[in-house]
Amino acid sequence: MILPVILCGGTGTRLWPVSREGMAKPLLPILGAETMLQSTLRRVLAKGFAAPVVIGAHPVRFTIRDQTAAVAPNARVVIEPERRDTLAAVLLAAGVAAKDDPDTLVAVMPSDHLIADVAAFHDAVRVAAGSVRRSGVAVIGVVPEGPETGLGYIKPGAMDDGGTAPVARFVEKPDAGRAAALLDEGWLWNAGIFCFRAGWLLDTVGAAEPETVAAVRDAVAAMKTDLGMEVPGPRFGEIRAISFDHGFMEGATEARVAPGRFHWSDVGDWDAVWAESPKDGGGNAIRGDGVAYDAKDNLIHSEGRLVAAVGVEGLAIVETPDAILVTRRDYAQEVKGLVGALKGQARVEAVEHIRNHRPWGWHQTTDLGDRFRVKRIVVTPGAKLSLQKHHHRAEHWVVVRGTAEITIDEVVKTCHENESVYIPIGAVHRLANPGRIPLEIIEVQTGTYLEEDDIIRLEDQFGR
Numbered sequence: 001m002i003l004p005v006i007l008c009g010g011t012g013t014r015l016w017p018v019s020r021e022g023m024a025k026p027l028l029p030i031l032g033a034e035t036m037l038q039s040t041l042r043r044v045l046a047k048g049f050a051a052p053v054v055i056g057a058h059p060v061r062f063t064i065r066d067q068t069a070a071v072a073p074n075a076r077v078v079i080e081p082e083r084r085d086t087l088a089a090v091l092l093a094a095g096v097a098a099k100d101d102p103d104t105l106v107a108v109m110p111s112d113h114l115i116a117d118v119a120a121f122h123d124a125v126r127v128a129a130g131s132v133r134r135s136g137v138a139v140i141g142v143v144p145e146g147p148e149t150g151l152g153y154i155k156p157g158a159m160d161d162g163g164t165a166p167v168a169r170f171v172e173k174p175d176a177g178r179a180a181a182l183l184d185e186g187w188l189w190n191a192g193i194f195c196f197r198a199g200w201l202l203d204t205v206g207a208a209e210p211e212t213v214a215a216v217r218d219a220v221a222a223m224k225t226d227l228g229m230e231v232p233g234p235r236f237g238e239i240r241a242i243s244f245d246h247g248f249m250e251g252a253t254e255a256r257v258a259p260g261r262f263h264w265s266d267v268g269d270w271d272a273v274w275a276e277s278p279k280d281g282g283g284n285a286i287r288g289d290g291v292a293y294d295a296k297d298n299l300i301h302s303e304g305r306l307v308a309a310v311g312v313e314g315l316a317i318v319e320t321p322d323a324i325l326v327t328r329r330d331y332a333q334e335v336k337g338l339v340g341a342l343k344g345q346a347r348v349e350a351v352e353h354i355r356n357h358r359p360w361g362w363h364q365t366t367d368l369g370d371r372f373r374v375k376r377i378v379v380t381p382g383a384k385l386s387l388q389k390h391h392h393r394a395e396h397w398v399v400v401r402g403t404a405e406i407t408i409d410e411v412v413k414t415c416h417e418n419e420s421v422y423i424p425i426g427a428v429h430r431l432a433n434p435g436r437i438p439l440e441i442i443e444v445q446t447g448t449y450l451e452e453d454d455i456i457r458l459e460d461q462f463g464r
Contacts, residue, residue: 002049003198004053005052005097005106007086007111008112009057010026010111013335014269015030015269020353021059022356022357030267031273031276037111040112054076054111056079060357064077081234081237085244086244088236088241089108090244091202095220102198106198107193108193108244133197136200137201137252139193139194139257141154141258143259147176153188154187154188188260190245214235222235226463270335273316280292290309291309295309296314299329300317320354374444376441381438385432387430388457389456391426391449391454397423397431398441400441401437401438402437406421407430408421
């Protein structure tokens with residue numbers, strides 16, 4: 001039995017403005033109806049695979065938990081208390097598995113890749129895992145479809161009878177000329193899928209870094225369950241922040257590669273999204289409300305407004321409620337640099353979406369001015385917000401869908417569609433959804449200060 005561990009901690013900045021730190025690429029439906037995390041979970045719900053473990057980032061823990069439960073209710077969700085890169089995440093996966101059985105075969109994989117042939121993927125994982133039953137680590141190397149500069153490459157040695165080869169060398173993100181040469185020499189794409197025996201990895205890392213593995217074991221031993229998620233102890237923060245490739249694989253003496261003979265993409269930028277999307281007769285990939293007129297080979301992604309393109313070629317045009325990106329498709333890798341520049345300007349759009357997801361649902365600002373803010377708030381069935389008050393603002397709530405249970409000081413009342421309430425400054429209040437359909441309200445805030453830090457929580461089921 002192979003234990004699949006899915007890493008869900010990336011930010012996907014090259015897919016900005018759709019992917020941001022506040023709601024990143026793995027948690028978004030980039031290519032289909034399901035999110036990339038959910039597609040990855042479905043991929044490992046198969047014979048020979050144990051119930052998956054998802055390791056994710058703390059800021060989006062509730063979204064990870066809910067998306068996982070919708071697809072794989074038996075999965076475990078482990079939340080990193082802080083971001084430490086993939087070495088820490090993989091060692092945490094090994095620690096969790098080894099606590100139950102050091103001989104557990106683990107397959108660690110990203111949550112945000114596209115794999116078209118699931119059966120071929122299963123075959124590759126089984127071959128990789130089979131090669132490391134006693135010792136070693138195996139990585140899946142996908143047979144390339146072309147010279148890509150944004151990927152890592154693996155040079156395989158001579159193939160053995162079991163279908164794997166020793167890893168001779170790694171190269172990270174070569175330039176175009178070098179990438180073409182690597183293809184001619186038979187190198188493989190690094191898919192970031194690693195197989196190993198849990199106890200072996202901890203023992204091997206521990207031989208060189210005993211304090212690192214001691215921190216991993218202590219963090220796992222101190223793990224606590226919180227709202228359906230498992231959180232490791234504080235020593236997790238002592239693990240050095242480095243990628244698994246750089247922190248372990250490049251120096252591993254028992255590394256093997258199993259060829260993956262399936263179509264694969266890391267969907268790493270908007271050019272990759274265009275390549276994987278259906279297209280019209282002019283090669284335009286359109287998602288949402290978009291029109292291409294006398295235009296060729298463009299990606300148009302609209303989340304609301306009409307996006308019309310005329311007489312252009314090879315562009316990616318991405319519309320969201322608060323930001324629009326226009327770039328040449330062949331320049332899509334540079335979006336990461338753009339996001340860095342926006343962060344340098346302290347632009348909130350660089351990291352946060354206008355729609356903010358919360359454990360109870362979500363809210364979105366629809367209008368903002370001097371001394372007022374208008375929000376659309378949606379509460380999932382059975383959920384409730386914290387019992388709270390504000391020092392600087394009053395609020396008006398209008399129910400537009402569903403049924404609201406509203407607490408104002410000592411009074412609890414039920415409001416239906418087209419009914420409203422007023423909450424004075426300083427009043428203790430709470431909004432809850434007792435119904436079976438989502439509750440939607442329009443909130444109008446008025447006052448001298450309208451930011452989110454003017455919330456005094458008196459009671460909160462989410463521990464905030």
